[in-house]
Amino acid sequence: MKNTLVYILMIIAVLVLAYFSINMGNYNISPTKIFNIIYSAVTKTESPKDVTEYEKIIVLQLRMPRIIMVLLVGAGLAICGAASQGIFRNPLVSPFILGVSSGASLGAALAIVFLGHIAYSIDICAGIGGTIAVIAAFLTARKPDGSVPRLSLVLSGTIISSLFTSLTGIVKYIADTETQLPAITFWMMGSFGNVTWKTLDIITWLIPINIVLMILFAWQLNVLSLGDNEASLLGMDIKKWKIIYIYFIVSTTGICVARTGTIGWVGLVIPHIARAIVGPNHKSLLPMAALIGAAFMLISDNIARVATTGEIPVGIITALIGTPFFIYYLRKKEASVWN
Amino acid sequence: MELKEKESILSVKELHFTYPRGKTEVLRGISCDIKKGERVAILGSNGAGKSTFFSLITGLTGNYKGSITLNNNEIREMNRYQIAQYISFVPQKHEPLFPFSVKDFIMMGRYSKIDALGNPTKEDIDAVMRAAEETGAIRYIDRPYNELSGGEIQLAIISRALAQETEILILDEPNNHLDFKNQFTVFNLICDISKKRNVTLIMSLHNPNDVLLFSEKAIVFNNGVVAANGLVSEILNTKLLSEVFGVNAVCIEQNGYKAFLPHSLAKIEN
Numbered sequence: 001m002k003n004t005l006v007y008i009l010m011i012i013a014v015l016v017l018a019y020f021s022i023n024m025g026n027y028n029i030s031p032t033k034i035f036n037i038i039y040s041a042v043t044k045t046e047s048p049k050d051v052t053e054y055e056k057i058i059v060l061q062l063r064m065p066r067i068i069m070v071l072l073v074g075a076g077l078a079i080c081g082a083a084s085q086g087i088f089r090n091p092l093v094s095p096f097i098l099g100v101s102s103g104a105s106l107g108a109a110l111a112i113v114f115l116g117h118i119a120y121s122i123d124i125c126a127g128i129g130g131t132i133a134v135i136a137a138f139l140t141a142r143k144p145d146g147s148v149p150r151l152s153l154v155l156s157g158t159i160i161s162s163l164f165t166s167l168t169g170i171v172k173y174i175a176d177t178e179t180q181l182p183a184i185t186f187w188m189m190g191s192f193g194n195v196t197w198k199t200l201d202i203i204t205w206l207i208p209i210n211i212v213l214m215i216l217f218a219w220q221l222n223v224l225s226l227g228d229n230e231a232s233l234l235g236m237d238i239k240k241w242k243i244i245y246i247y248f249i250v251s252t253t254g255i256c257v258a259r260t261g262t263i264g265w266v267g268l269v270i271p272h273i274a275r276a277i278v279g280p281n282h283k284s285l286l287p288m289a290a291l292i293g294a295a296f297m298l299i300s301d302n303i304a305r306v307a308t309t310g311e312i313p314v315g316i317i318t319a320l321i322g323t324p325f326f327i328y329y330l331r332k333k334e335a336s337v338w339n
Numbered sequence: 340m341e342l343k344e345k346e347s348i349l350s351v352k353e354l355h356f357t358y359p360r361g362k363t364e365v366l367r368g369i370s371c372d373i374k375k376g377e378r379v380a381i382l383g384s385n386g387a388g389k390s391t392f393f394s395l396i397t398g399l400t401g402n403y404k405g406s407i408t409l410n411n412n413e414i415r416e417m418n419r420y421q422i423a424q425y426i427s428f429v430p431q432k433h434e435p436l437f438p439f440s441v442k443d444f445i446m447m448g449r450y451s452k453i454d455a456l457g458n459p460t461k462e463d464i465d466a467v468m469r470a471a472e473e474t475g476a477i478r479y480i481d482r483p484y485n486e487l488s489g490g491e492i493q494l495a496i497i498s499r500a501l502a503q504e505t506e507i508l509i510l511d512e513p514n515n516h517l518d519f520k521n522q523f524t525v526f527n528l529i530c531d532i533s534k535k536r537n538v539t540l541i542m543s544l545h546n547p548n549d550v551l552l553f554s555e556k557a558i559v560f561n562n563g564v565v566a567a568n569g570l571v572s573e574i575l576n577t578k579l580l581s582e583v584f585g586v587n588a589v590c591i592e593q594n595g596y597k598a599f600l601p602h603s604l605a606k607i608e609n
Contacts, residue, residue: 089436219457223447225437230430233397234503235423235451279483280437283457 010291069195078293081267086221094267095253099160103133104257109171127254190261190315218282265322345374355404367563378540380550383560423451427500431511438483448502470501490521510542581605
């Protein structure tokens, strides 16, 4: 199979990229040293003498959890983009465009201000906010006969996003400037800067679980993408599968936003690249989108970390790469996409 | 003898339907009985209720009065999966969004047979290949959908319906968007397949001449009621055409073939 080879190459590429991402940064650590540090940590043996404690902390406590998070979020956002384009039958949407990210941000902001330090309150509120936003965007765009024009959905998503962003503005206004405001601002920017092993808790591991489940049931997306009537006539319970996939999309995106803030364009752009490589069948598209998403996010985060002495929010990098690509795509496919 | 063998597969009794926000009744007491293996044409002017009838007998629209039974089961009590075991449907138009390969597309016809993960068994693959061979879509089975011509798309959709392996095949204006030759090819093909597989065909048609050529029975709709129902040779005549379509036509017969040629509009009474 031609595709199998592409997947194997892609997996190797992501792993190599991840390995060298550990090496990169303001403090350079050689690849052999990284191998020794990870090897001794995994086998619980003494590390070689030339490795300092400082280097061990950088590799094991700072860069490792960060890179794992980058991989999870990149794969998660990209696969959610591919899945939402399938269920909404719309190549112009992503969780970001549908308002999930801004809904999740509002939820997170409200949780920071009003629910204080109740465990997982930020994640749960981000999930609820994201769900409300996507439903609102969908209902706004829906015509009385039940159809949802592509451009209307993009427009209503933008409107709902804008509404939620302004509500988040109000929350920021009343937030405590010493403690809460910086925390909210962090969400708005999107960054992996604060990721530690603590961030990679049980909730975060829902991201890979959702990814695996989405890939397993990807066939359902093929049939859903035929449209409601055709899918029903083939024997599908469309309501059930739409709810299941919207749950996957909202929970995955919600967790990504709650942990690392809003990072745009990945979910919109990556599925198109993946489709160009392996074709539109979601069974091959979803895993490819996840792999490319992970690689793309690693590259973006590396640029964010290394480009300046400080750190650029990664959302800025993904937008800088994503927007020109999307303009190119729209110009090329103009006619078929807009109608 | 022969009549006894044929059991009724789709039975409609006193069917009434009004759209949720509509004021007028679209279907006003439709009754008909379709038997196994029959080729039935649904004929009627635009807005006569054919599309509504189709969405009711496929279970897409509920809330009707009267009864529709599929193999003696009331359709409003059946779920999508159960209905898909009996009925496959060829829509009037299909707008492909993603350019699936023809093979992937036909495989979706197996939705009601395949597991939730969509891993085809040998049986599924065989059904897909058999359907594609019967329609000729096998010639372009690996091509992406968006590179096909109108005729090829129609054959791919019919293959998908055949892969579903149901007893009833419903086609909504199957000759729409097709050129003269392709119209004939598609009709001939579905009639052959229906005979070979003993599939009940229900198709909505616009042209009475297609009805003469390709179906045994016809149900003629007019303003939400059945204007005529029976063997095509017995019911389809110039009088019916002027009543239902408001068109005066002459009937031409040659070499055992019959055709209607419309020549003027009928005067509308009442």
